[in-house]
Amino acid sequence: MIELLLEDRCTQCNACVAACPTNVFDAVPGGVPTIARQSDCQTCYMCELYCPADALFVGSDCDHPEPVDPAAVIASGQLGRIRRDSGWGEWADDPRYQNQMWYMGEVFKRARVFE
Amino acid sequence: MLSLETDVLVIGGGMAAAWAAIGAAREGASVTLVDKGYVGTSGVTATAGPGHWFVPPDAEKRAAAIAQREAIAFGLGETDWMARIIDQTYTTLPTLAPFYKFCVNDAGQTVYGAVRGPEYMRALRQMTESLGVRILDHSPALELLRHADGAVAGAQGYRRQAGEAWTIRAGGVVLATGGCAFYSRLLGSQTNTGDGYLMASEAGAELSGMEFSSHYTIAPAFSTMARGMSYAYATYYGADKKPLDLPKQTGRNRALARAMLEGPVYCDLGLMPQDIRERLPTISPNVLPPFERRGINPFTDKFPVTLLAEGTIRGMGGIKIIDQDCQTDVPGLYAAGDAASRERVTGAISGGGSVNSAWALSSGTWAGRAAARRARAQGIGSDRAAEAIGRAGLRPRRAAPLDAMEIIKVARNEAIHYDRNYFRTEQKLNRSLSLLDGLWQTVNASLQGEGVHAVRAREAAAIVATARWSFTAALNRRESRGMHARIDFPEQNAAYEHRQTLSGIDNIRSSFEQIVAERGLVA
Numbered sequence: 001m002i003e004l005l006l007e008d009r010c011t012q013c014n015a016c017v018a019a020c021p022t023n024v025f026d027a028v029p030g031g032v033p034t035i036a037r038q039s040d041c042q043t044c045y046m047c048e049l050y051c052p053a054d055a056l057f058v059g060s061d062c063d064h065p066e067p068v069d070p071a072a073v074i075a076s077g078q079l080g081r082i083r084r085d086s087g088w089g090e091w092a093d094d095p096r097y098q099n100q101m102w103y104m105g106e107v108f109k110r111a112r113v114f115e
Numbered sequence: 116m117l118s119l120e121t122d123v124l125v126i127g128g129g130m131a132a133a134w135a136a137i138g139a140a141r142e143g144a145s146v147t148l149v150d151k152g153y154v155g156t157s158g159v160t161a162t163a164g165p166g167h168w169f170v171p172p173d174a175e176k177r178a179a180a181i182a183q184r185e186a187i188a189f190g191l192g193e194t195d196w197m198a199r200i201i202d203q204t205y206t207t208l209p210t211l212a213p214f215y216k217f218c219v220n221d222a223g224q225t226v227y228g229a230v231r232g233p234e235y236m237r238a239l240r241q242m243t244e245s246l247g248v249r250i251l252d253h254s255p256a257l258e259l260l261r262h263a264d265g266a267v268a269g270a271q272g273y274r275r276q277a278g279e280a281w282t283i284r285a286g287g288v289v290l291a292t293g294g295c296a297f298y299s300r301l302l303g304s305q306t307n308t309g310d311g312y313l314m315a316s317e318a319g320a321e322l323s324g325m326e327f328s329s330h331y332t333i334a335p336a337f338s339t340m341a342r343g344m345s346y347a348y349a350t351y352y353g354a355d356k357k358p359l360d361l362p363k364q365t366g367r368n369r370a371l372a373r374a375m376l377e378g379p380v381y382c383d384l385g386l387m388p389q390d391i392r393e394r395l396p397t398i399s400p401n402v403l404p405p406f407e408r409r410g411i412n413p414f415t416d417k418f419p420v421t422l423l424a425e426g427t428i429r430g431m432g433g434i435k436i437i438d439q440d441c442q443t444d445v446p447g448l449y450a451a452g453d454a455a456s457r458e459r460v461t462g463a464i465s466g467g468g469s470v471n472s473a474w475a476l477s478s479g480t481w482a483g484r485a486a487a488r489r490a491r492a493q494g495i496g497s498d499r500a501a502e503a504i505g506r507a508g509l510r511p512r513r514a515a516p517l518d519a520m521e522i523i524k525v526a527r528n529e530a531i532h533y534d535r536n537y538f539r540t541e542q543k544l545n546r547s548l549s550l551l552d553g554l555w556q557t558v559n560a561s562l563q564g565e566g567v568h569a570v571r572a573r574e575a576a577a578i579v580a581t582a583r584w585s586f587t588a589a590l591n592r593r594e595s596r597g598m599h600a601r602i603d604f605p606e607q608n609a610a611y612e613h614r615q616t617l618s619g620i621d622n623i624r625s626s627f628e629q630i631v632a633e634r635g636l637v638a
Contacts, residue, residue, distance in 0.1 A: 021305075060337055060408040085400035096397075099234060100397040103398050107398070114386055
């Protein structure tokens with residue numbers, strides 16, 4: 001579930017408010033959005049992908065809140081990882097993060113030796 | 116209150132909805148798309164890697180592809196429909212190129228069939244917008260509007276961020292609301308609650324194939340992350356952490372479910388070659404973070420796994436379509452994607468992955484196009500009266516304070532339970548139906564949500580109704596066929612080589628093409 005919105009990273013662009021498919025966030029005039037309905041979070045990580053400031057962190061447990069230590073999250077290197085690996089924003093032209101979805105078919109093919 | 120008129124109204128925000136809006140707009144119609152969430156992130160495509168059935172127009176290759184699927188459709192597929200979706204997908208998917216950067220493989224060839232969900236849905240949104248479609252995000256539909264002659268006249272809903280109701284009159288309405296996963300936690304499925312089935316049924320549409328709703332996908336036990344690819348390299352272990360003896364492919368998930376009924380099941384992905392491990396984040400960027408954030412190395416650690424219910428997402432029941440335009444049996448109402456029955460293209464097994472995506476693209480395109488033609492021929496009809504026809508959750512006989520989320524939890528527990536749904540028997544189905552019937556009576560008589568709360572109330576009503584349809588259909592099919600497994604009727608029976616249609620909400624009527632039955636009383 002969504003656990004953290006880092007206020008000092010947030011640019012108040014409200015992309016998360018728009019993009020969250022289950023309407024977890026509320027926009028706040030003149031402020032950063034709030035995580036208004038954490039229990040509605042479907043743990044889809046889409047807000048992280050749409051946050052250009054890498055200010056959001058979604059935990060791994062989809063059923064229960066698991067409060068996190070912001071300093072530990074920052075140190076973990078997880079902030080913005082999904083957006084970077086997806087090649088979004090400033091990573092769009094980086095050859096290390098080009099979309100390799102086509103390889104899915106090969107992954108399945110190579111697994112056939114284990115069948 | 117927001118009031119609009121539009122030639123075509125598309126309800127839903129996933130890939131089928133977007134392709135429907137594109138299909139209608141390319142036909143010259145004015146199009147409005149309303150979605151519960153956000154077009155781009157809503158639904159199960161956005162979080163996945165939707166491979167499309169993509170076969171070049173080579174007669175031999177296409178015939179072979181169709182023959183392969185027909186052989187595993189358990190007698191319920193139709194080869195001409197398979198051919199239609201292959202052709203439509205091959206023609207249409209590459210038109211997304213201005214908005215989607217299709218992959219180039221190591222051999223330098225462009226690969227069209229395999230796209231990545233978030234980028235695909237982002238591109239579909241951009242293409243939809245470029246064609247002048249009006250998109251209303253966070254604006255769930257709550258009910259349909261109907262003319263006195265029975266034709267659909269539009270819909271009403273609620274804009275949950277703007278805090279106001281909406282009403283839209285349209286000459287044609289496409290339901291692309293997705294399947295129903297019963298709040299199972301399946302990745303991306305929380306908005307897929309069967310709303311379209313309920314709205315269509317209230318208008319008098321029939322459903323088909325609802326018994327084919329028992330597909331499950333493996334995921335880490337704590338997580339939503341139902342991304343199957345990596346599990347091609349899985350080794351599974353029992354509670355004692357010793358490897359389980361499992362069938363290699365067919366029946367493996369069923370065997371895992373059986374093991375999970377006994378105790379915890381663990382997994383590692385240790386068989387995955389090093390180069391694939393390194394490439395995984397740029398194939399599927401969302402797969403590894405849930406592990407890493409829990410301190411798990413999935414290649415070396417044994418982590419607990421679960422099976423997440425797909426309901427009618429990778430199942431294939433849905434609204435019955437009656438012609439090549441994907442029209443329902445209600446005039447002016449069309450169904451596309453997982454909202455529609457996919458039996459014609461995939462039969463009694465899951466169309467998960469490539470067939471379902473080709474279906475969503477194709478049925479969306481056809482439904483949008485046909486709705487546009489209908490609006491052009493008959494007008495929007497906003498000069499004629501229209502009645503709002505939603506009932507359960509909106510207009511109870513006598514409202515009582517009920518917690519919609521608690522109702523969802525009870526229905527969910529019945530609908531997704533392995534023992535009840537994966538290993539079906541008459542006794543277990545009757546027991547679940549007895550509970551669900553009681554729950555439905557309560558919902559129908561007393562549940563009411565107002566304003567934004569109407570959204571959850573309607574989800575609860577749709578989930579309970581869908582669970583009843585699914586189990587009723589399962590009870591009536593007294594055989595095993597494809598994903599529908601009856602422990603008490605383990606064999607396939609040629610007498611049931613027909614699609615099963617359901618109609619009605621309070622009283623559910625079931626009919627096979629030749630066998631007509633009330634619940635539990637098969638002739």
